Amino acid sequence: MMEILKKINWDKPEWRAIKEKILELNRKIEDSKEIESLLHGFSGGYIPSGPSGLITRGRDDVLPTGRNFYSLDPHRVPTKSAYEIGKRLAEKLIEKHLNEEGRFPENVAFYWQCTDIMWADGEGMGQIMHLLGVKPLWLSNGRVKGFEIIPVKELGRPRIDVTIRVSGITRDNFPMCIELIDEAVQAVAFLDEPEDMNFIRKHTMEQLAQNGADLRSATLRIFCSMPGTYQAGTQLAVYASAWREEKDLAEVFLYWNGYAYGKGVWGESKHKELANALKTVDITYNKVVSDEYDLFGCCCYFGTHGGMTAAARHLSGKEVKTYYGDTRNPEHVEVRDLADEIRRVVRTKLLNPKWIEGMKRHGYKGAADISKRIGRIYGWEATTKEVDDWIFDDITRTFMMNEENRKFFEEHNPWALEEIARRLIEAAERGLWSPSEDVKEALKALYLEIEGWIEEKMGDTKGNFQGGSIDVVTAEEVEYWKKKMQEVIS
Template sequence: FKAGYIEPGPSGLMTRGRPDILPTGRNFYSLDPHKLPSLLAWETGKQLAEKSLDKYLEEEGTYPENIAFHWQCTDIMWTDGEGMAQMLHLLGVCPVWQPNGRVRNFTITPLVELGRPRIDITVRVSGITRDNFPSTIDLLDEAVQAVALLDEPVEMNYVRKHTLERLGAEPDENEEALRKATYRIFASQPGTYQAGTQLAVYASAWETEKDLSDVFLYWNGYAYGKGTFGAVAHDSLKQSLKTVTLTFNKTASDEYDLTGCCCYFGTHGGMINAARVISGNEIKNYYGDTREQGQVQVRTLEEEMRRIARGKILNPVWIEGMKEHGYKGAGEISKRIGRLYGWQATAKVVDDAVFDDVARTFMMDEQNREFFEKENPWALEEIARRLLEAAQRGLWNPADDVKEQLRDIYLEIEGWMEERMGDVHGDFQGGSIDIITANEVEGWKSRMAAVGI
């Protein structure tokens, strides 16, 4: 307020040993992307990689050939590239740091030292990472290309195995074909954001899992890497997803979680659904936890969803905190429940019991319902409509007590809405869910057909 100059400061997480980010409230700058991954992030990333492989090996008796990642900017800006380090270690390469901390290049870890196959990766990178940290994408892409060219047995180098499968009859010397066969990093078209899937889910613009898979392929079929920025690569993305058997994302802070933004289920959930549809197989989904350094954990995505639902959305303390914010708090509750629905629509990782308790807590509890009626009845209507849609689509099998009351409560809510809105001219949606897919929208259908979907 003194209108004086305030020196900017760095961004980061206090939990990553960064007291230099204080005081908050300053204009902040990010970091030097050429120093990624940091030495500390490298050690954490290696643990994430090994714990993921150990868990999969214990459950399946073999290594995953291809792991799909949702690579977000928070990995860069909050944890100095832990996820990036994880992917590099899976490939079997190690960064080379200069004395000033910058990563100069990387070295290939010999198979005898690695002690396992080189794992292939499929990466859906966020738009913010794509546009702000291209050097990190270049480094990861160069590592993929280098590993793909190694003269190693394909049973010990899954990157090379899948590259050769994509090449087919094309010789390795065909540079254009080889480049396309090594595309592993994808995102939406340059200048655009989001994964598309969440838009289809929110608009109820899907009928089958393939509908959502097609949307994901259409939006995210653009390749990025060294010398490549947004190359049209829908078929390459499809080929990559075809061999995925495991997906991965992670958390480093409870400031954000899987219901904090629709991009989580739209991207990671959309990728899970697409891999499942394209491969024809069920996909395992893991979630890393590096909130406490030195105690790296890897759990299933289902376990993480339970942790979030019980620890936040259904937590009475959190609910009361949201109530203090009136209209806005009610809206935030509704948004998070909508994202639970999005996760179930895409990844099928939300238990029936969680939806049952959401209905009991927000629909069937008189005090909570009165709060919504007073502060934001539209938010409760949205919760009720999504629950009804989940049940109608077979995404949720409600408990008997919930099933009996849910529709009656929704009719009561509709009564509130009609009274408050007065005379309404034109169509009124109410509790009906109108499903419209690409087959019914010519422009949408033709655009998808133009890229081979």
Template structure:
């Protein structure tokens, strides 16, 4: 990608403006920002997908542009219509420039509605004022914001009332779950007793479309990187993601295997699957090994059965093994030990009743030396097979056999409301898979991140690309750091946690470059404003950040640190240790 396009893509990334305060609804500029984030996606409304276009997509269409094409190749030269460039000042040479101009128009419209109190009657006149012409789609989207989005955000105050009602043994109104930035406005307002999806309706028809796109995007990226098809893909699957997306990950697994779900039209439930013929599929069937979370195991046992059934069905197809990698691998394992059931086990997780991947305590306690230690814990925690008749059977050997074949270790992100270094689970599950494969084979697999935050604009990036993207867009973004400073102790804690999770991903997958450690030192430790903030609000967070950076250097993850930087970090750590010890006495 051209550097201009890359920078504009980073600029277009949505990040959080601070932390949520219970019962506090957004007002003024924060409300404008949140409404714009919600309106960027096409809306699922009244049971209909794409009931309304995204606001930016509607504006793009008005000017003869296609938002999806602009985002697909942001560095490409584009002839920006004069009608657009006359309305908004700024460069107008590339697709990224066009996106920037459109985003400015969206913001101008949202700010205009904020000034008018989100009065629905004011929308048509505002659209004419902003665009200089009629635009029915933009009017419809902004009227939707006035009638649905803004009133639902205003009811964030319900959170405290409903918590108090629950503590008093009263009734808390129910509501659906999901991500409002994926077009699911009906999940608002928050503070309701949310219910999940119908487990037997996973994957939904909409998620099947997204899952196919994820599978195709992953395969195309691997072909681009290596020139061949991946023979086996390792995928991490969580229950929370399945609830938000209604099964994007499951749909991707079926698509990679060359299967498609079958639904009952009346109930919309999944009744089974059918195998896609090879001539229709147009590529080999990809073997898939799945590491599920404990929550997914508990919430979706029948989906585990569906995946298992699909794997076993594909393994028995009378097809050439060079076009059916599932059969190829199952035949090889059956020849080795004679147990076909073991040879088709592809779903692994924690033992029944256990949760997690086990790596966080190891990383936190600094109780590891090499990939062997990380892989040992990952295998001990995750070496249990699930499927028909398995139900958590100890199967470490079968897990390791499957992992040795993994060419791609993948994790999907379905929302921009959080990212890879917002929680430890990402590096524990995804990074742990990379470390496990590296230990077993001596080489790291390709590590990919599937991005379906905008369901109709799916992308696959390498883990390194996604880490760099998150680092530049959020981690060292002055706006994000300023937002954290508003939250005192908790804000400093979030900054320290971000450093910990970056370190964890580097320890497991090797994705943090030296310049990133230097930048963390400069922004989180040496920057006067951030340093003074943490020393005052949470000196333990600052000490933890400093200690973690020094550990990265000691372990060689930070391969060639600047000597002066290290000296300043050591001096800062000793100073903080002395201050905190003095406070304890």
């Protein structure tokens, strides 16, 4: 690399500009004072403010770091460039479904996270707007003042309906973005257009005719958990083994997330409306923005996207598609199957020897993080059935049957390996994974060995220990829980 740099004629204008930019970035990095700012803040001192964002998205204004960062002006979302990326995502999604099913999707269910706004300036929001057939209107200063409806003739396709589960952070921090999408839905729902060219209108009219909904309820498309609460509920049921079949997870998702949000509606109980919307869903969708985070990085990914998929499949009685967008490179956006995204991240991170060695350097915490990621893979399989058997096979061979890695867990965090083993056994017992008999027996034997490690480490501690047996308890078997569920979703 140094030899190449030496051959460059830095006096040429084009190279001089690049050199100056590199030197500027280097200066900003050297001027970063993270530890100093942290200690200064502990002392009650003033820390200058600065913007946040992804430097990989060209946001070099986040440098130098060590400032008291703020997010963004939500009234500028989506930006013009983000909207253009969102348009391409929408077109890729439609094209993929057309190629696979030979028809336009009628309803796309989104998991709309705050990262779309805070990291990607509203690409997903732009995608939603383009599916609806509207586009933002910007003031000269970049602020969004509203939207305009794209004539269906100009659009060249039907308007696609959306069902959106916003994250709790999106709900609490970006209400103006939620209200803009809600207003767009209401605007297109009552356009004088054929229903086969306007699926929002089609589904709204169906709700009015078949379900006796009022006009406002029939146009509700944005949902979340109850105000002041977070998570989708589904991940809690998965981790607690409180489910037997897809129906159980679907009901938990519906129970937890049936609160509507929009213009003049904020957290109203609208479980029936959520259920009706999910019945028409053809695709559930989320996207990746940066390699810094992925769909195994938090249980909210499978809890929400996976839970929404389970609910849509159960309520509609059809095989709902699961798609994943990719805007890590904004110049080359993609929409792929969720199963392909799972495979990509498993190969590049979880089963990557370099990644594993990096995690092992963190001892107890590294072992815990590996265990959490494997638990989330189990969560994706429980909610969507989109995880290949080979992934569970390789997890078993890599972390359970590999002596070196097993010794690492024994030394640093045997509880993490116990959790991995227990989830693998549960996956096999539930029929989510079909291991060979020798792998299954080896796994059970290794689990007994791990229990021995833990008992030795616990010493003289008295009381019961959780063993490898999985006790499944659902709402049907807990009277209070059953009653609460029936009150809300029946």
